[in-house]
Amino acid sequence: MTQREVKLLARQTNQRGGVGSALRGILRRSDTSVVIATLILFILFSFSNSSFLTPFNLFNMSRTASLYVMVALGQAIVIVIGHMNLSLGAIGGLTVVVAGWCMDTMGWSPWVAAPLALLIGTLCGMFNGFIIVKSRLNSFIVTLASLFIFTGLVQGISQGFPYSNIPKEFTMMGRNDLMGVPFLFIFVVIVLIVLGYVFKYRIVGRRLLATGGNLEAARLSGIRTDNIILLAHTLSGVFAATAGLLWVSRMGSAQPSTGTDWLIVSFAVAIIGGTALNGGEFSALGILASAIMLTLIKNGLIMLNVNVYFEQTFLGVIVLLAVSVESIRMALSNRSRRSQVKSTA
Amino acid sequence: MKQQQVKLISLVMVAVFAISLVLAACAVPATAPSAPAGGEAASTDVAAPEAAAPAADSNFKPVWYAPAPHPYFEEVRKGVEAFEAETGIKVEKQIGPDWNQDSQNQRMEALAAQGFNAFSVYPADAVGTNGLYEQLTPNGIHIINFGTSTAQPTTASFAVATDVKAAAMRAAEELIAAMGGKGNIINVLEVLEDPNTALRKQGIDEVVAKYPDVTIIQEVADIKSVEEAVQKVGDALSANIDKVDGIIATGYTPSVAIAQVLSEYKEKGGDRTIHAVGIDTDEMVMQAIKDGVMDGTIVQNPYGHGYLSMLLLQYLSEGYTPKADAYFVDAGFAFATQENLETYNNDILAVTEQIKSELLDKYLEK
Structure with missing residues (x-):
């Protein structure tokens, strides 16, 4: 029996089945494991420390997770097409510095500064995409070079000084809430819903996935892959810039060092969240769950008061345990598929 | 690749480098962004x-x-x-x-x-x-x-x-004095790879050991960026919000984070009195001292x-x-507080x- 026939049989069985087939459907999703792992960790930490479920802690955690999501989206959107963006943090840093410079040094309104900073981030992403498309160079090399360019600009403009005179109204997004839920979190959830919809139901989303799945096939099927690559990198710049602005909004100051540690977070959250490293797959729910999971672990380690010198070790072990849920999911999914095929045959 | 495309790429590259140079050259002088207070x-x-x-x-x-x-x-x-x-x-x-x-x-x-x-x-x-x-x-x-x-x-x-150990000891003494000689402290260290971090920790531990009613309830460390610092300080505060009386930082980045997190805590109506001492004169730290959110900072x-x-x-x-x-x-070094904000530089x-x-x-x- 060919793989196609197996899939067809599985689909037919799904259509006939009830709870069992729904469960099988859930098991087949690549983001199921990270959602389950996140839930397990949430329950474990809730019982381990009474402060874990306090509104203050939940508020802070959800804001951190929101920023992780935005940073991860900047990476995920290029991973989807089989690329990467090493200059993500530097774009974020440049956005922060531009926003700070406009509001603090120039005294401009946030209504001018924020769009200008966002535009700079967008142009940076577009610059990456343009060079990649026109030079046919690997995204790794191009974004590595642009990482130096953007970092140099950050240091040259700011000379390491933070910008502190950020108008109070600009911090509303980063600090305020709606019935206890941070605006940041609400904003990020909306962005994820929109992206989930675009990737599932809109042509542009399918083209992004197709380009990442098989570039040559996508090109032969009539997709203008160069435009898609340019779009993905531009969006990466938009997300990086947005993350930078949200960070300024949370901090109430613009720190030039912003973004220096985004690279690992961006890859970790995106990949653990179900974005395929070789392109073609994206999960909005997975990215949200993955960001929450990483935040939970970091928060939980502090709640548990672990030895600071071994903190990284604990972090690594817990991440490994959490992602190993994925192998359990795959084993269960395969077993379920095999039994399904047997019963149908 | 077509010659036209090569030309275009070259032009873009030259433009980027030119803009970079111009921006770097025209960049704001070092002191231009919000001159640090004090x-x-x-x-x-x-x-x-x-x-x-x-x-x-x-x-x-x-x-x-x-x-x-x-x-x-x-x-x-x-x-x-x-x-x-x-x-x-x-x-x-x-x-x-x-x-x-x-x-x-x-x-x-x-x-x-x-x-x-x-x-x-x-x-x-x-x-x-x-x-x-x-x-x-x-x-x-x-x-x-x-x-x-x-x-x-x-x-x-x-x-x-x-003398980083002496500075850390002075910071700890000042914090404990502000706490009235008793209470629970969160110690926020910075980069663990830096040998000075161990000296700072040692200094704080030695001072705390002199006060039987003072306990370090949590240590936070391995902080390399402001983002990480804000996250960790916020988490540590959340974990101990019902028992913390003081928070101390002996690194620049954690001090900025403490200023940010505590300012926000007060803004949101947090009613617990939490004393705080940091290091260096970032404007956020100096503003926090001015506002009474932090008690003081070590000025190098x-x-x-x-x-x-x-x-x-x-x-x-x-x-x-x-x-x-x-x-x-x-x-x-000197110790800057609300009282000597204008004059500590003379010391x-x-x-x-x-x-x-x-x-x-x-x-x-x-």
Whole structure:
């Protein structure tokens, strides 16, 4: 029996089945494991420390997770097409510095500064995409070079000084809430819903996935892959810039060092969240769950008061345990598929 | 690739580099973004200490080297500029691109090849920099560490820096005093790879051990960025919100994070009294002190780090040698609170003046 026939049989069985087939459907999703792992960790930490479920802690955690999501989206959107963006943090840093410079040094309104900073981030992403498309160079090399360019600009403009005179109204997004839920979190959830919809139901989303799945096939099927690559990198710049602005909004100051540690977070959250490293797959729910999971672990380690010198070790072990849920999911999914095929045959 | 495309790419690349250069050249002067409150801003206008400096030596070609742009180095640079103004000696001032030892090696070797023979250096890596020094010093080049020391033994002649353990102990004493001699403390350390972090921790532990009613309930560390610092300080506060009485930071980044997190906690109506002491004079920290959110901050002496290290290099070039066991020059520190926000910088300048007057007797011989 060919793989196609197996899939067809599985689909037919799904259509006939009830709870069992729904469960099988859930098991087949690549983001199921990270959602389950996140839930397990949430329950474990809730019982381990009474402060874990306090509104203050939940508020802070959800804001951190929101920023992780935005940073991860900047990476995920290029991973989807089989690329990467090493200059993500530097774009974020440049956005922060531009926003700070406009509001603090120039005294401009946030209504001018924020769009200008966002535009700079967008142009940076577009610059990456343009060079990649026109030079046919690997995204790794191009974004590595642009990482130096953007970092140099950050240091040259700011000379390491933070910008502190950020108008109070600009911090509303980063600090305020709606019935206890941070605006940041609400904003990020909306962005994820929109992206989930675009990737599932809109042509542009399918083209992004197709380009990442098989570039040559996508090109032969009539997709203008160069435009898609340019779009993905531009969006990466938009997300990086947005993350930078949200960070300024949370901090109430613009720190030039912003973004220096985004690279690992961006890859970790995106990949653990179900974005395929070789392109073609994206999960909005997975990215949200993955960001929450990483935040939970970091928060939980502090709640548990672990030895600071071994903190990284604990972090690594817990991440490994959490992602190993994925192998359990795959084993269960395969077993379920095999039994399904047997019963149908 | 078509010729037209190649041209287009070349044009874009040239444009980007041109814009980069223009932006870098037209960038706001170091002090332009919100001048730090108190000491840092004030120190700009302060004249160099008055005691007589040694005469200029024509063979003396000094360099001041910092590994990467940072507000601290801009303050140190002011001390170097004061030395230049006072002595008429031109100092080659270089700031590297990153905190990488390799970058530092390449740049300093290039400077040595150009004939520069006296270096005031902030070491990018406490151990790795010694390898570089071991190559340079046999050629008659004098090197002085500023800001921090390289690991011992070292071929650097001096380290002009803050006694980090003493500063941490003072910070802990001030915090405990603000807490009324009792309560629970969160200790926020910074980069674990930095040997100074262990010294700071040791200093705080020693002070806390003297007070039976004071306990360190949580230590937070391994902080390399402001993002990480804000997250960790926020988490630590959440974990201990019902029992924390004080929070202390002995690194720049955690101090900024404490200022941010506590300011927000107060803004949101947090009613617990949490005392806080930090280090350095970032504007957020100074604002938090002004607003009563933080109790105070340790103010280092970056001006002295720059000025005194250059002065020592000049003495060395004139044939003076370091006295035995006179390696570490404690550049001193002050404690800024709401009460002395306008005047603490004078205390720091007095320390520089005092050290300068003692340099020949205490640290050098001929």
